[in-house]
Amino acid sequence: MNLFEDYHVHSNYNDHSANDLTIQNVVKRAQTLNLVTLAFTEHVRLSSNWIERYLQEINTIRQKTSIKVIAGFEAKILADGSIDCPDYYAKNYFIVASFHTNYYKKGIWLNALRKAIENPTVDVIGHIAPEPTFNIEEREIEQLGALLAKHNKVVEINAKYRLPPLNWINPLIDGGVKMHLGSDAHSLNEVGQFSSILDLVSVARTKGVQRDREM
Numbered sequence: 001m002n003l004f005e006d007y008h009v010h011s012n013y014n015d016h017s018a019n020d021l022t023i024q025n026v027v028k029r030a031q032t033l034n035l036v037t038l039a040f041t042e043h044v045r046l047s048s049n050w051i052e053r054y055l056q057e058i059n060t061i062r063q064k065t066s067i068k069v070i071a072g073f074e075a076k077i078l079a080d081g082s083i084d085c086p087d088y089y090a091k092n093y094f095i096v097a098s099f100h101t102n103y104y105k106k107g108i109w110l111n112a113l114r115k116a117i118e119n120p121t122v123d124v125i126g127h128i129a130p131e132p133t134f135n136i137e138e139r140e141i142e143q144l145g146a147l148l149a150k151h152n153k154v155v156e157i158n159a160k161y162r163l164p165p166l167n168w169i170n171p172l173i174d175g176g177v178k179m180h181l182g183s184d185a186h187s188l189n190e191v192g193q194f195s196s197i198l199d200l201v202s203v204a205r206t207k208g209v210q211r212d213r214e215m
């Protein structure tokens with residue numbers, strides 16, 4: 001877990017980010033901050049028609065910077081557990097799968113999450129948290145941790161939403177889950193900023209060191 005790696009950044013290819021959040025400006029900003037890794041993870045839908053332009057722009061800029069620039073998408077986890085992303089792009093690019101809708105039923109949520117974790121095209125589960133109307137018990141967090149580790153999925157620590165919840169971190173890391181950081185930046189000054197989650201990072205680091213010692 002490296003504070004100079006940001007695995008969740010948006011751009012002005014969506015309709016709700018700041019206008020100056022161009023691919024070029026994000027990379028410039030990342031250079032100023034000495035980031036070593038930067039993943040663009042634009043909101044995608046099956047119907048998105050800007051994808052080729054977006055990928056081309058990232059590809060062009062990648063050749064002009066020493067930062068490791070990753071091209072990817074943030075795809076919504078649907079109620080049936082599938083992700084809202086065209087297959088071709090899901091298979092070939094970095095995919096963060098996140099809930100962006102409440103399903104109001106714990107069974108639906110858990111089932112959709114498990115399917116997303118088992119989906120080989122998904123790399124990361126984004127801003128994970130139960131919905132406000134239900135709790136996930138410690139035992140269930142452990143089971144999810146085992147499934148995440150089995151399918152080699154990363155859980156991001158998300159700076160925008162300050163997630164996962166603090167009490168998820170230890171059981172996930174104990175289960176062998178890897179974590180990385182995502183700012184979820186929707187404006188330039190949010191790129192690479194993790195000051196809101198230093199408490200979560202600290203717990204994750206301490207637990208990670210402890211786990212590695214025991215292995």
Ligand SMILES: [Zn+2]
Nearest residue numbers: 074098126127
């Ligand atoms: Zn999201």
Ligand SMILES: [Zn+2]
Nearest residue numbers: 008010074184
């Ligand atoms: Zn996002």
